[in-house]
Amino acid sequence: MAEILKFYNEEQLCGTIKWAASAKEPLEVIGGCSKPGLGRPISTNYRLDLSGLTQIDSYQPDELVLSLGAGVTLVEIRTLLKQNRQELAFEPPDYSSLMGISTKTATIGGVISCNFSGPRRIKAGAARDHILGIRGISGRGEIFKSGGTVVKNVTGYDLSKLLAGSYGTLSAITNLCVRVLPAAETTSTLLLLGLNDADAIDALGYAARTSYEPSGLAHLPRELALHCNVPDAATPSTSVTAIRIEGPPESVTDRIHSLQKTYSHFHTTLLCEESSRTFWQEIRDVIPFSKMLNRVVWRLSVPPSAGAKVVAEIKRHVSCEAFYDWGGGLIWLALDPKETAESNHIRNTLKTHGGHALLVRARADIRRQTSVFQPQPSALHALSTRIKDSFDPLRILNPGKMYKDI
Amino acid sequence: MRLPEPNKSVIAKKPHIVAALRSVVQDENVIEDPEALKPYECDGLSAYRQLPLAVVLPETTDQVSAILKYCDAEGINVVPRGAGTSLSGGALPLADGVLLSLGKFNRILDIDYANRCVIAQPGVTNLAITNAVETEGFYYAPDPSSQIACTIGGNVAENSGGVHCLKYGLTTNNLLCVELVLMNGEVVRVGGKQFDSEGYDILGLITGSEGLLGVITEVTVRILRRPETAQAMLIGFSSNEDAGACVASVIGSGIIPAGMEMMDKLAIHAADDFCSPGYPRDVEALLIVELDGPSAEVTELTARVQSIAECSHAKSISISSSESERQQFWTGRKAAFPAVGRISPDYYCMDGTIPRSHLARVLSRMNELSSEYGLRIANVFHAGDGNLHPLILYDANKPGHLERAEQLGADILRLCVEVGGVLTGEHGVGIEKRDLMGIMFNDSDLNQQQRVKCAFDPDGRLNPGKVFPTLHRCAELGRIHIHGGQIPFPDLPRF
Ligand SMILES: Cc1cc2nc3c(=O)[nH]c(=O)nc-3n(C[C@H](O)[C@H](O)[C@H](O)COP(=O)(O)OP(=O)(O)OC[C@H]3O[C@@H](n4cnc5c(N)ncnc54)[C@H](O)[C@@H]3O)c2cc1C
Numbered sequence: 001m002a003e004i005l006k007f008y009n010e011e012q013l014c015g016t017i018k019w020a021a022s023a024k025e026p027l028e029v030i031g032g033c034s035k036p037g038l039g040r041p042i043s044t045n046y047r048l049d050l051s052g053l054t055q056i057d058s059y060q061p062d063e064l065v066l067s068l069g070a071g072v073t074l075v076e077i078r079t080l081l082k083q084n085r086q087e088l089a090f091e092p093p094d095y096s097s098l099m100g101i102s103t104k105t106a107t108i109g110g111v112i113s114c115n116f117s118g119p120r121r122i123k124a125g126a127a128r129d130h131i132l133g134i135r136g137i138s139g140r141g142e143i144f145k146s147g148g149t150v151v152k153n154v155t156g157y158d159l160s161k162l163l164a165g166s167y168g169t170l171s172a173i174t175n176l177c178v179r180v181l182p183a184a185e186t187t188s189t190l191l192l193l194g195l196n197d198a199d200a201i202d203a204l205g206y207a208a209r210t211s212y213e214p215s216g217l218a219h220l221p222r223e224l225a226l227h228c229n230v231p232d233a234a235t236p237s238t239s240v241t242a243i244r245i246e247g248p249p250e251s252v253t254d255r256i257h258s259l260q261k262t263y264s265h266f267h268t269t270l271l272c273e274e275s276s277r278t279f280w281q282e283i284r285d286v287i288p289f290s291k292m293l294n295r296v297v298w299r300l301s302v303p304p305s306a307g308a309k310v311v312a313e314i315k316r317h318v319s320c321e322a323f324y325d326w327g328g329g330l331i332w333l334a335l336d337p338k339e340t341a342e343s344n345h346i347r348n349t350l351k352t353h354g355g356h357a358l359l360v361r362a363r364a365d366i367r368r369q370t371s372v373f374q375p376q377p378s379a380l381h382a383l384s385t386r387i388k389d390s391f392d393p394l395r396i397l398n399p400g401k402m403y404k405d406i
Numbered sequence: 407m408r409l410p411e412p413n414k415s416v417i418a419k420k421p422h423i424v425a426a427l428r429s430v431v432q433d434e435n436v437i438e439d440p441e442a443l444k445p446y447e448c449d450g451l452s453a454y455r456q457l458p459l460a461v462v463l464p465e466t467t468d469q470v471s472a473i474l475k476y477c478d479a480e481g482i483n484v485v486p487r488g489a490g491t492s493l494s495g496g497a498l499p500l501a502d503g504v505l506l507s508l509g510k511f512n513r514i515l516d517i518d519y520a521n522r523c524v525i526a527q528p529g530v531t532n533l534a535i536t537n538a539v540e541t542e543g544f545y546y547a548p549d550p551s552s553q554i555a556c557t558i559g560g561n562v563a564e565n566s567g568g569v570h571c572l573k574y575g576l577t578t579n580n581l582l583c584v585e586l587v588l589m590n591g592e593v594v595r596v597g598g599k600q601f602d603s604e605g606y607d608i609l610g611l612i613t614g615s616e617g618l619l620g621v622i623t624e625v626t627v628r629i630l631r632r633p634e635t636a637q638a639m640l641i642g643f644s645s646n647e648d649a650g651a652c653v654a655s656v657i658g659s660g661i662i663p664a665g666m667e668m669m670d671k672l673a674i675h676a677a678d679d680f681c682s683p684g685y686p687r688d689v690e691a692l693l694i695v696e697l698d699g700p701s702a703e704v705t706e707l708t709a710r711v712q713s714i715a716e717c718s719h720a721k722s723i724s725i726s727s728s729e730s731e732r733q734q735f736w737t738g739r740k741a742a743f744p745a746v747g748r749i750s751p752d753y754y755c756m757d758g759t760i761p762r763s764h765l766a767r768v769l770s771r772m773n774e775l776s777s778e779y780g781l782r783i784a785n786v787f788h789a790g791d792g793n794l795h796p797l798i799l800y801d802a803n804k805p806g807h808l809e810r811a812e813q814l815g816a817d818i819l820r821l822c823v824e825v826g827g828v829l830t831g832e833h834g835v836g837i838e839k840r841d842l843m844g845i846m847f848n849d850s851d852l853n854q855q856q857r858v859k860c861a862f863d864p865d866g867r868l869n870p871g872k873v874f875p876t877l878h879r880c881a882e883l884g885r886i887h888i889h890g891g892q893i894p895f896p897d898l899p900r901f
Contacts, residue, residue, distance in 0.1 A: 126601065128607055146855070157858055164610070354599055379593065
């Protein structure tokens with residue numbers, strides 16, 4: 001078992017990484033440990049816990065910026081921003097229930113390290129789009145910063161983009177400056193009932209191409225809609241195809257009316273305010289799959305219009321459940337762990353349609369045998385390896401977490 | 407401005423190099439004659455000029471790859487160039503370098519409405535993308551003022567913005583995929599039509615890398631449905647403080663306008679004289695606020711902004727009542743640079759960003775600097791995101807004027823960083839702000855950036871002399887200083 005070292009400030013952490021570099025001692029870096037078992041299994045003698053970096057350096061509502069330590073939890077951030085009716089617009093998800101963890105410990109550093117974004121990704125951008133500045137410690141034990149505290153900045157390379165989605169393999173992130181935005185005043189969700197996957201993705205694609213600015217486009221087939229904790233969504237016992245509209249009240253009413261007219265040939269129902277919010281939280285946190293803990297879960301990012309086709313092709317080879325977010329662009333798949341060849345089928349399907357797949361939840365032995373991240377063409381992989389070298393030449397930080405040599 | 411010492415032996419080999427390039431592309435796509443090279447001697451930062459060794463205009467990715475591979479092997483520097491509108495000298499040629507122009511990469515390859523994206527070659531202009539999808543009611547959101555001329559490849563390299571990026575983001579937020587040729591000739595694709603790219607976010611890193619990491623040969627961008635309506639407001643104020651306070655209140659109230667631009671008196675008058683947009687002339691500061699989206703929303707938000715403006719002591723408010731009036735409101739802002747060009751022989755455009763709350767303070771300090779240096783400053787800027795464009799008026803024919811303008815510019819940028827801002831919001835570092843990088847970044851920050859550069863271009867052949875104040879060898883940067891010793895902090899909590 002790895003020994004866990006918990007850090008409360010940057011100097012301690014920097015000293016430890018410097019030591020590890022000289023001793024060639026690999027380290028596992030974790031935030032709130034809300035996603036254990038994500039990535040390739042690695043074993044190290046030490047695990048660095050950054051959840052003690054909890055300081056809020058500054059929060060300026062009028063400037064729409066928040067600077068904070070990487071260990072601040074999402075729960076805390078939400079509470080803080082709510083006081084000024086603001087939020088992180090990319091809807092950071094919390095996968096703790098999906099991963100079978102009961103406490104809500106996800107930290108901002110952890111979410112950014114994985115570049116995970118919620119349903120509003122389609123309108124507001126991804127986690128990586130909301131970072132204004134970042135501080136980190138490289139595998140060389142050197143503190144560096146990139147970016148700043150203002151929205152518009154092209155001074156030097158944008159290293160924050162690289163660190164976002166690097167799963168802690170490039171640097172230990174210590175501080176972040178993120179953009180916050182006004183929270184929507186009202187939210188409503190139009191549910192289209194009873195559509196099959198293909199028709200649903202078409203309907204969502206249509207909505208995405210209107211000027212109604214939908215901020216959530218998801219589809220749950222019947223068997224998963226039944227698991228929904230929103231009564232209105234679960235009771236019809238049909239599939240539900242959801243279109244979320246947010247904004248000032250007059251505008252939301254108006255756009256919902258227009259959508260109702262557009263989709264008047266379908267059975268529809270409306271989720272308002274609290275039930276709309278709960279519904280999208282469940283989509284965001286992948287709640288439909290949090291109740292099937294024995295199943296293996298994949299996350300596929302594909303061209304949105306291909307969503308239903310990708311799932312239909314995979315289903316031809318393996319039995320699985322699937323639901324869609326991002327208008328079809330994000331697919332969550334749950335499979336029986338006995339389907340050992342599933343990754344080949346998934347990856348072959350993506351070869352034709354484009355996109356990539358991440359194995360999010362599986363036993364360690366499965367994650368050891370399967371490529372957890374999308375295998376890369378050789379030139380791209382060689383470049384990624386050189387990028388790893390440029391931050392962590394000795395392979396100190398989360399070695400092997402993404403790819404064998406990265 | 408210091409550029410790397412040209413390598414005389416490379417210059418001496420010019421005939422060989424030209425012949426080698428001609429073995430890759432058609433003869434007429436290599437330019438070597440000094441007269442014909444003249445149009446390439448500078449970019450939008452025209453105070454700096456340098457003829458390149460030769461210009462090459464490849465037409466395919468394979469040709470780009472062959473050229474880079476050859477130059478890498480022969481130790482020849484390469485400077486990529488789009489339309490040459492950079493305002494920071496990013497595309498300034500090198501005497502011993504090949505200028506690689508993407509001018510022939512001018513086709514749109516795919517318009518995919520189902521996935522709301524367009525695939526274009528890098529030499530396609532920014533506006534051409536919008537033009538190509540307009541009939542179906544779509545557009546490409548980032549809209550630099552240079553959009554008729556600048557290329558989408560240049561936009562990616564500079565991470566360009568425009569007046570609408572307050573709501574819709576910069577290039578980086580609207581980009582899905584690029585094909586990139588590395589200096590060693592390898593071709594990589596990062597991203598796709600899906601929302602997120604996998605592995606390290608190389609797409610995000612490339613954006614704004616100013617031609618130092620690779621040559622972009624294909625670009626996929628997200629397109630958006632045109633908003634149902636748009637309405638613009640002109641709000642005049644009797645002081646910069648009032649205008650600044652109004653900007654803060656609008657944002658603070660939870661409204662993100664599509665655009666929020668500010669002009670000071672000198673700029674207002676210059677613009678009004680130039681194209682008569684009907685700006686109020688008796689105000690010190692003018693805000694142009696645009697709201698767009700579903701009509702019900704625009705009506706509601708316009709009313710809210712109006713009442714905020716009234717509370718912020720606005721002297722005059724006019725709201726566009728038709729599309730043509732909206733366009734007219736913008737003509738003055740859009741023509742502000744040429745308009746200022748008419749009242750001064752030369753002007754120098756700066757591009758710092760500051761936290762919005764320091765707007766009034768920075769403007770008044772800039773006025774002091776202006777009198778200290780004896781040079782006028784006209785201010786036109788993206789107020790919503792604090793991105794300033796002070797235009798320093800000078801006369802290049804007067805000895806010492808250019809240098810004075812540059813020093814004043816550097817002082818303004820120092821001021822921006824002092825109040826918590828940055829050196830450049832959208833125009834890039836290039837050669838212009840290269841030597842000021844130390845104000846914002848320490849050695850450790852800059853070394854890490856240069857190590858990343860080493861992962862792409864270990865010999866530093868691509869666009870050398872730009873962005874980084876000092877060039878280090880990759881071997882030197884890669885060296886690790888081992889300290890040794892015991893695990894520190896034995897008193898850390900352990901579990
Ligand atoms: C009047 C005027 C108004 C402007 N307004 C704005 C504005 O509102 N917002 C804004 O952001 N900018 C503005 N600019 C600046 C400029 O237009 C942008 O930076 C633009 O993106 C440059 O594009 P370009 O094609 O001209 O690139 P170039 O000037 O040719 O090159 C710019 C940089 O990109 C690199 N590069 C170009 N193409 C490639 C490629 N295919 N692969 C790799 N590297 C490449 C070059 O090496 C260079 O470093 C303005 C400029 C002018 C003259």
